[in-house]
Amino acid sequence: MAKKTFKKNFTSAKKSKEQSPVKAKKHLGQHFLKDEDIAHQIATTLTFKGYKNVIEIGPGTGVLTKYLLKEPIDLVAMDLDSESIVYLNHSFLLEHPEFIGRKNKFQVLEADFLKYDVSTLFGDQQFAITGNFPYNISTQIVFKLIELKALVPEFTGMFQKEVAARICETEGSKTYGILSVLVQASYDAEYLFTVPPTVFDPPPKVESGVLRLTRKENQNIGCDEKLLFKVVKTAFNQRRKTIRNSLKTFNLSDSLKEDAIFDKRPEQLSVSDFITLTNTIAHDAV
Known part of the structure:
Protein backbone atom coordinates (compact mmCIF):
# COMPACT_ATOMS: atom_id res chain seq x y z
CA MET A 1 0.00 0.00 0.00
CA ALA A 2 1.24 3.52 -0.77
CA LYS A 3 2.79 5.58 2.02
CA LYS A 4 0.25 7.60 3.97
CA THR A 5 1.01 11.28 3.51
CA PHE A 6 -1.78 12.72 5.63
CA LYS A 7 -2.77 12.40 9.27
CA LYS A 8 -3.87 8.84 9.92
CA ASN A 9 -6.37 9.39 12.71
CA PHE A 10 -8.28 12.28 14.26
CA THR A 11 -8.80 12.58 17.99
CA SER A 12 -10.69 15.86 18.10
CA ALA A 13 -13.71 16.88 16.11
CA LYS A 14 -14.48 20.43 15.10
CA LYS A 15 -18.13 19.99 14.21
CA SER A 16 -19.84 22.02 11.55
CA LYS A 17 -23.26 21.76 13.21
CA GLU A 18 -24.69 19.74 16.04
CA GLN A 19 -28.04 19.40 14.27
CA SER A 20 -27.87 18.65 10.59
CA PRO A 21 -30.19 20.76 8.38
CA VAL A 22 -30.69 17.67 6.19
CA LYS A 23 -31.62 14.28 7.58
CA ALA A 24 -29.42 11.35 6.53
CA LYS A 25 -31.36 8.65 4.70
CA LYS A 26 -30.45 5.02 5.24
CA HIS A 27 -31.62 3.87 1.80
CA LEU A 28 -29.18 6.32 0.19
CA GLY A 29 -26.30 5.13 2.37
CA GLN A 30 -25.84 8.62 3.81
CA HIS A 31 -23.49 9.41 6.70
CA PHE A 32 -22.94 13.16 6.85
CA LEU A 33 -19.47 14.36 7.79
CA LYS A 34 -19.65 16.92 10.62
CA ASP A 35 -15.96 17.62 11.21
CA GLU A 36 -14.67 20.83 9.63
CA ASP A 37 -11.00 19.87 9.86
CA ILE A 38 -11.50 16.60 8.03
CA ALA A 39 -13.67 18.27 5.38
CA HIS A 40 -10.87 20.77 4.79
CA GLN A 41 -8.30 17.95 4.55
CA ILE A 42 -10.41 16.12 1.95
CA ALA A 43 -10.72 19.32 -0.10
CA THR A 44 -6.93 19.67 -0.11
CA THR A 45 -6.46 16.17 -1.52
CA LEU A 46 -7.22 17.62 -4.95
CA THR A 47 -4.23 19.27 -6.65
CA PHE A 48 -6.26 21.18 -9.31
CA LYS A 49 -3.41 20.57 -11.78
CA GLY A 50 -4.46 20.42 -15.41
CA TYR A 51 -8.18 20.99 -14.83
CA LYS A 52 -10.62 23.55 -13.45
CA ASN A 53 -13.77 21.43 -13.32
CA VAL A 54 -14.80 19.30 -10.35
CA ILE A 55 -17.77 17.04 -9.61
CA GLU A 56 -18.58 16.48 -5.94
CA ILE A 57 -20.70 13.37 -5.43
CA GLY A 58 -23.00 13.29 -2.41
CA PRO A 59 -22.50 16.83 -1.03
CA GLY A 60 -25.13 16.34 1.68
CA THR A 61 -25.04 19.42 3.89
CA GLY A 62 -22.15 21.06 2.03
CA VAL A 63 -19.46 20.63 4.66
CA LEU A 64 -16.94 19.67 1.96
CA THR A 65 -18.57 21.84 -0.71
CA LYS A 66 -17.73 25.11 1.02
CA TYR A 67 -14.01 24.29 1.09
CA LEU A 68 -14.04 23.32 -2.58
CA LEU A 69 -15.74 26.63 -3.41
CA LYS A 70 -12.75 28.51 -1.99
CA GLU A 71 -10.76 27.25 -4.98
CA PRO A 72 -10.84 28.89 -8.46
CA ILE A 73 -12.79 26.01 -10.01
CA ASP A 74 -16.14 25.30 -11.64
CA LEU A 75 -17.96 22.97 -9.25
CA VAL A 76 -20.93 20.69 -9.82
CA ALA A 77 -22.40 19.25 -6.61
CA MET A 78 -24.45 16.16 -7.54
CA ASP A 79 -26.83 14.34 -5.19
CA LEU A 80 -29.84 12.04 -5.42
CA ASP A 81 -31.32 13.50 -2.23
CA SER A 82 -33.84 16.20 -3.14
CA GLU A 83 -33.75 17.57 0.43
CA SER A 84 -30.01 18.12 0.10
CA ILE A 85 -30.47 19.79 -3.29
CA VAL A 86 -33.04 22.25 -1.90
CA TYR A 87 -30.78 23.05 1.05
CA LEU A 88 -27.68 23.64 -1.09
CA ASN A 89 -29.57 25.84 -3.54
CA HIS A 90 -31.09 28.02 -0.83
CA SER A 91 -30.08 27.92 2.82
CA PHE A 92 -26.47 26.90 2.15
CA LEU A 93 -25.84 29.95 -0.04
CA LEU A 94 -27.62 32.23 2.42
CA GLU A 95 -25.29 30.96 5.14
CA HIS A 96 -22.30 31.53 2.85
CA PRO A 97 -22.98 34.78 0.95
CA GLU A 98 -19.32 34.93 -0.10
CA PHE A 99 -20.13 32.26 -2.71
CA ILE A 100 -23.07 34.11 -4.27
CA GLY A 101 -22.11 35.68 -7.57
CA ARG A 102 -18.64 34.07 -7.56
CA LYS A 103 -16.68 34.30 -10.80
CA ASN A 104 -16.44 30.52 -11.16
CA LYS A 105 -19.57 28.48 -11.72
CA PHE A 106 -21.32 26.58 -8.95
CA GLN A 107 -24.11 24.23 -10.00
CA VAL A 108 -26.22 21.91 -7.84
CA LEU A 109 -27.74 18.92 -9.63
CA GLU A 110 -30.30 16.40 -8.42
CA ALA A 111 -28.99 13.40 -10.35
CA ASP A 112 -27.60 9.89 -10.14
CA PHE A 113 -23.91 10.05 -11.05
CA LEU A 114 -23.95 6.41 -12.13
CA LYS A 115 -26.54 7.17 -14.81
CA TYR A 116 -25.68 10.78 -15.65
CA ASP A 117 -24.12 11.77 -18.97
CA VAL A 118 -21.24 13.90 -17.69
CA SER A 119 -20.42 15.07 -21.22
CA THR A 120 -23.35 17.47 -20.86
CA LEU A 121 -21.49 19.23 -18.03
CA PHE A 122 -18.00 19.93 -19.34
CA GLY A 123 -17.97 18.61 -22.90
CA ASP A 124 -14.53 17.19 -23.62
CA GLN A 125 -12.84 19.19 -20.85
CA GLN A 126 -10.97 17.39 -18.07
CA PHE A 127 -12.54 17.22 -14.61
CA ALA A 128 -11.83 15.75 -11.19
CA ILE A 129 -14.20 13.79 -8.96
CA THR A 130 -14.35 13.96 -5.17
CA GLY A 131 -16.81 13.40 -2.35
CA ASN A 132 -17.85 11.58 0.78
CA PHE A 133 -19.15 8.65 -1.25
CA PRO A 134 -22.24 6.67 -0.14
CA TYR A 135 -20.93 3.25 0.90
CA ASN A 136 -23.65 1.38 -0.97
CA ILE A 137 -22.55 2.65 -4.41
CA SER A 138 -18.87 3.47 -3.85
CA THR A 139 -17.57 0.49 -5.83
CA GLN A 140 -19.88 1.32 -8.74
CA ILE A 141 -18.56 4.89 -8.71
CA VAL A 142 -15.03 3.54 -9.12
CA PHE A 143 -16.03 1.35 -12.07
CA LYS A 144 -17.64 4.38 -13.74
CA LEU A 145 -14.44 6.33 -13.09
CA ILE A 146 -12.53 3.69 -15.07
CA GLU A 147 -14.96 4.18 -17.98
CA LEU A 148 -14.37 7.95 -17.79
CA LYS A 149 -10.61 7.82 -17.27
CA ALA A 150 -9.83 9.75 -20.48
CA LEU A 151 -11.57 12.76 -18.91
CA VAL A 152 -10.66 12.32 -15.22
CA PRO A 153 -7.01 13.01 -14.31
CA GLU A 154 -7.66 12.96 -10.56
CA PHE A 155 -10.11 11.30 -8.18
CA THR A 156 -10.21 11.66 -4.41
CA GLY A 157 -12.70 10.93 -1.67
CA MET A 158 -13.89 8.94 1.28
CA PHE A 159 -14.90 5.28 1.23
CA GLN A 160 -15.45 2.57 3.76
CA LYS A 161 -11.89 1.93 4.96
CA GLU A 162 -11.84 -1.65 3.64
CA VAL A 163 -12.76 -0.52 0.14
CA ALA A 164 -10.26 2.35 0.08
CA ALA A 165 -7.50 0.02 1.29
CA ARG A 166 -8.41 -2.63 -1.28
CA ILE A 167 -8.25 -0.15 -4.15
CA CYS A 168 -4.74 0.92 -3.09
CA GLU A 169 -3.41 -2.54 -2.19
CA THR A 170 -0.61 -4.28 -4.10
CA GLU A 171 0.00 -7.93 -4.95
CA GLY A 172 0.73 -10.39 -2.18
CA SER A 173 -2.12 -9.25 0.04
CA LYS A 174 -5.37 -11.04 0.76
CA THR A 175 -7.24 -7.79 0.15
CA TYR A 176 -5.65 -7.26 -3.27
CA GLY A 177 -8.30 -7.97 -5.89
CA ILE A 178 -10.32 -6.93 -8.90
CA LEU A 179 -10.61 -3.26 -7.93
CA SER A 180 -6.91 -3.04 -7.12
CA VAL A 181 -5.82 -4.28 -10.55
CA LEU A 182 -8.39 -2.51 -12.71
CA VAL A 183 -7.89 0.86 -11.00
CA GLN A 184 -4.10 0.67 -10.84
CA ALA A 185 -3.85 -0.24 -14.52
CA SER A 186 -4.77 3.40 -15.20
CA TYR A 187 -4.17 5.29 -11.94
CA ASP A 188 -1.53 5.64 -9.24
CA ALA A 189 -3.36 4.94 -5.96
CA GLU A 190 -2.58 6.46 -2.55
CA TYR A 191 -4.30 5.70 0.73
CA LEU A 192 -4.15 9.05 2.53
CA PHE A 193 -5.75 8.83 5.97
CA THR A 194 -8.27 7.06 8.18
CA VAL A 195 -11.41 8.70 9.57
CA PRO A 196 -13.23 7.44 12.70
CA PRO A 197 -17.01 6.81 12.83
CA THR A 198 -17.54 9.46 15.52
CA VAL A 199 -17.29 12.38 13.08
CA PHE A 200 -20.36 11.36 11.08
CA ASP A 201 -24.09 11.80 11.58
CA PRO A 202 -25.22 9.10 11.96
CA PRO A 203 -21.94 7.32 12.75
CA PRO A 204 -21.29 4.27 10.53
CA LYS A 205 -20.29 0.97 12.11
CA VAL A 206 -16.90 1.01 10.38
CA GLU A 207 -13.95 3.33 9.88
CA SER A 208 -13.60 5.32 6.69
CA GLY A 209 -10.58 5.90 4.47
CA VAL A 210 -9.63 8.73 2.13
CA LEU A 211 -7.67 8.02 -1.05
CA ARG A 212 -6.31 9.79 -4.09
CA LEU A 213 -6.08 8.35 -7.60
CA THR A 214 -3.83 10.14 -10.10
CA ARG A 215 -4.12 9.12 -13.73
CA LYS A 216 -0.93 7.74 -15.26
CA GLU A 217 0.71 9.83 -17.96
CA ASN A 218 0.47 7.03 -20.49
CA GLN A 219 -3.25 6.32 -20.81
CA ASN A 220 -2.60 3.30 -23.03
CA ILE A 221 -2.48 0.42 -20.55
CA GLY A 222 -0.78 -1.82 -23.09
CA CYS A 223 -3.43 -4.45 -23.72
CA ASP A 224 -7.04 -5.00 -24.74
Missing part, protein backbone atom coordinates in the same frame (compact mmCIF):
# COMPACT_ATOMS: atom_id res chain seq x y z
CA GLU A 225 -8.97 -3.45 -21.83
CA LYS A 226 -12.10 -5.54 -22.23
CA LEU A 227 -10.04 -8.72 -22.23
CA LEU A 228 -8.08 -7.50 -19.19
CA PHE A 229 -11.33 -6.94 -17.28
CA LYS A 230 -12.49 -10.44 -18.21
CA VAL A 231 -9.17 -12.06 -17.22
CA VAL A 232 -8.95 -10.23 -13.89
CA LYS A 233 -12.55 -10.84 -12.89
CA THR A 234 -12.44 -14.52 -13.88
CA ALA A 235 -9.18 -15.07 -12.00
CA PHE A 236 -10.27 -13.39 -8.77
CA ASN A 237 -13.69 -15.01 -8.77
CA GLN A 238 -11.75 -18.18 -7.97
CA ARG A 239 -8.86 -16.58 -6.13
CA ARG A 240 -7.81 -19.73 -4.25
CA LYS A 241 -7.11 -21.55 -7.51
CA THR A 242 -4.07 -21.18 -9.71
CA ILE A 243 -4.40 -19.13 -12.87
CA ARG A 244 -4.28 -22.37 -14.86
CA ASN A 245 -7.44 -23.64 -13.16
CA SER A 246 -9.33 -20.35 -12.77
CA LEU A 247 -9.01 -19.52 -16.48
CA LYS A 248 -10.16 -22.90 -17.81
CA THR A 249 -13.12 -21.29 -19.57
CA PHE A 250 -10.68 -19.46 -21.88
CA ASN A 251 -9.78 -22.81 -23.53
CA LEU A 252 -6.08 -21.95 -23.65
CA SER A 253 -3.58 -24.12 -25.47
CA ASP A 254 -1.62 -26.66 -23.45
CA SER A 255 1.69 -25.13 -24.52
CA LEU A 256 0.61 -21.72 -23.23
CA LYS A 257 -0.41 -23.13 -19.86
CA GLU A 258 3.12 -24.45 -19.36
CA ASP A 259 4.24 -20.89 -18.62
CA ALA A 260 5.19 -20.45 -14.93
CA ILE A 261 2.69 -17.64 -14.50
CA PHE A 262 -0.13 -20.19 -14.67
CA ASP A 263 1.18 -21.86 -11.49
CA LYS A 264 0.47 -18.69 -9.49
CA ARG A 265 -2.69 -17.52 -7.77
CA PRO A 266 -4.22 -14.19 -8.80
CA GLU A 267 -3.12 -12.26 -5.69
CA GLN A 268 0.51 -13.12 -6.59
CA LEU A 269 0.30 -11.28 -9.93
CA SER A 270 1.11 -7.59 -10.18
CA VAL A 271 -0.83 -5.24 -12.42
CA SER A 272 1.89 -5.50 -15.07
CA ASP A 273 1.73 -9.31 -14.76
CA PHE A 274 -1.99 -9.23 -15.54
CA ILE A 275 -1.35 -7.00 -18.55
CA THR A 276 1.32 -9.41 -19.80
CA LEU A 277 -1.00 -12.36 -19.18
CA THR A 278 -3.79 -10.62 -21.11
CA ASN A 279 -1.53 -10.05 -24.11
CA THR A 280 -0.36 -13.65 -23.97
CA ILE A 281 -3.96 -14.90 -23.97
CA ALA A 282 -4.84 -12.55 -26.85
CA HIS A 283 -1.96 -13.89 -28.96
CA ASP A 284 -2.91 -17.47 -28.13
CA ALA A 285 -6.41 -16.87 -29.46
CA VAL A 286 -5.15 -15.65 -32.84
